[in-house]
Amino acid sequence: MKRLVCVSNRISLPRRSAPPGGLAVGVLAALQHTGGLWFGWSGETSEEPSAEPELLVRGNIRFATIDLQPAEFEAYYSGYCNSTLWPLFHYFPDRFTHDQHHYEAYHAVNARFARHLAKLLRDDDAVWVHDYQLIPLAAYLRQLHFQGPIGFFLHIPFPHLQVLRLLPNHAELVRDLCQYDLVGFQTDDDLRSFLSCCEQPAVRSQDGVIEAGGRRVRLGVYPIGIDVDQVRAEAAATQAQETVERLTASLLGRKLIIGVDRLDYSKGLTERFAAFEHFLETFPDNKGKVTFLQIAPLSRGNVHAYSEIRETLERTAGRLNGRFAEADWTPIRYLNRNCSHSTLMSFLRAAQVALVTPVRDGMNLVAKEFVAAQNADDPGVLILSPMAGAARELGGALQVNPYDKRGMALALQTALNMPLEDRQQRHEQMLAAVREHDIHSWYGRFVYDLSGAVIRRPTEARAVRQIRNRRAEATAGEFSFG
């Protein structure tokens, strides 16, 4: 039996309200089903480096966290992760900065993560590392003689060599990735981009293995998904909640267009606001008849690019409302607030149209959540950017380039007037796709490829448990992992 050990920059501790983000939801889902250890940064900074990780046990998950020092937070997290890797991996070379001191801090924090983690590891562990903040972790764990399988999953896009090579240390980054046994990407495009960056034109054998940096590394595509039944249940159950009823009542029968994104320049929010303005100019009959609700919780506020986009959006929303609003109608409702996941799912269900138009996105779970949350008898329409990983699966969406203001305005007009039958057909296709690549398939396939362990889907696990109960056998756990 292997134990699953997940490592991510920041972990979602049960005693704190989790920050919105797809990564935390995915890791938690995997660990809830397999049990195991989750190691990462506590989200806190302290002057003294943590002597030992802080441990917390909840159910079958052990959480182990360390604090970052304020200077590390600045150089490693705000610096290298969010001002170097994030913009570059999302194809924003003009927003990218490089500072050797930040790069050294990135390595120092990865080395410290490895030293703390190594003390908690057992020989039979399978280690699953998440995202761009921790690319060098495997190399440090190998130096500390950890022999077990180590896998890495990249939640964001991987850039083509033409972009990655703007980074002075790009070859080291690729070499560090080759220290893993398994490297997973959201889409085939990301995998191909990674191959473009390997020193020799790397050849991928039929089972997905390449020879790189003197090692055999398995590469794979694992599109992340959602827990479809949970989202559907949340969306339906919270409809009667006061917040949701207040939203619906306040619309006074107007159609609702919704956007839900972390406030990030990669999510295409300025382009989206401009497109909405163009829509009201081009199709003025919609004035007073539609409301656009954009929920955008703040993130990374201490990075300049993020405070800049926040100001731009506030200005644009204010200007647009000033230009079009009537005494009894506000075209854009713009919120920077977090809300509970279930309330959010009900908001998605209440909307006739969702605008998911990032200029670049690894996957985008909101697109999948919108599909799952809809009422299949009268579903809404998804407008989706082809630059989101989710576009590979969601052929039933109206796909539109987020930079194309005219195309976006036309897509909105089409979506708001789409006949029921057409909406149902599109929704049916998308719901099937969202079910096929759901959260259980994501972690189940990755863990299997990493360690050969089979994780049964929850429904199967329930069936097995019922049989076991009938046989009056003691059940050690829901999942066989090993």
Ligand code: ADQ
């Ligand atoms: P994110 O960039 O965070 O994730 P996304 O995939 O859309 O983007 O996930 C966001 C999650 O946070 C969704 O589950 C959403 O419901 C939730 N959320 C958003 N706003 C919220 C709010 N106001 N209150 C509560 N919850 C909120 C990164 C990558 C993506 C990739 C995911 C998962 O950037 O491309 O899809 O990881 O791999």
